[in-house]
Amino acid sequence: MPLCLRVSPCVPGRRAQPCERTLTPEHVTTNDTQDQALALMESARAARAHAYAPYSRFPVGAALLAEDGTVFTGCNVENASYGLTNCAERTAIFKAVSEGRTAFRAIAVVGPEDDLPCAPCGACRQVLHEFGAEMLLITPAGAHDPGGVVTTTVGALLPGAFDGASLPARGGDA
Numbered sequence: 275m276p277l278c279l280r281v282s283p284c285v286p287g288r289r290a291q292p293c294e295r296t297l298t299p300e301h302v303t304t305n306d307t308q309d310q311a312l313a314l315m316e317s318a319r320a321a322r323a324h325a326y327a328p329y330s331r332f333p334v335g336a337a338l339l340a341e342d343g344t345v346f347t348g349c350n351v352e353n354a355s356y357g358l359t360n361c362a363e364r365t366a367i368f369k370a371v372s373e374g375r376t377a378f379r380a381i382a383v384v385g386p387e388d389d390l391p392c393a394p395c396g397a398c399r400q401v402l403h404e405f406g407a408e409m410l411l412i413t414p415a416g417a418h419d420p421g422g423v424v425t426t427t428v429g430a431l432l433p434g435a436f437d438g439a440s441l442p443a444r445g446g447d448a
């Protein structure tokens with residue numbers, strides 16, 4: 275199961291430490307990917323500052339790394355109707371797709387507390403999965419590891435997902 279990796283705080287020479295879960299080779303990080311994960315998390319924290327969350331007072335930020343290296347950020351955008359609220363992860367995805375990107379490597383997500391994990395909701399897991407089960411999901415590791423992050427995959431967060439393969443074959447593409 276491709277889960278999960280703990281990336282320790284940025285300490286020169288310190289290697290990422292795997293957690294107790296089994297790692298697949300492609301999830302063993304290098305210092306470069308560790309730095310990239312931490313940088314993406316910083317972008318998510320910056321995006322959180324723009325959250326429009328007057329009802330929940332639960333600001334969330336996300337930073338999405340596209341395959342070409344572009345980072346798209348997002349925040350939650352609430353609405354008085356509640357149901358029309360859009361989460362930070364989906365804001366980032368919709369921004370990216372509307373600008374021509376559909377291939378992504380990773381998304382970092384942070385809630386109100388810098389060092390607490392913030393799990394994507396079910397709706398966001400579904401939307402993220404549309405763009406790849408192998409996309410990495412990065413979130414803070416927890417208060418026990420300030421500055422650290424944990425990484426998993428979208429596929430691990432949504433096993434048995436409903437996706438395009440679940441639909442009957444169609445003629446032509448939309």
Ligand SMILES: [Zn+2]
Nearest residue numbers: 361394395398
């Ligand atoms: Zn969500």
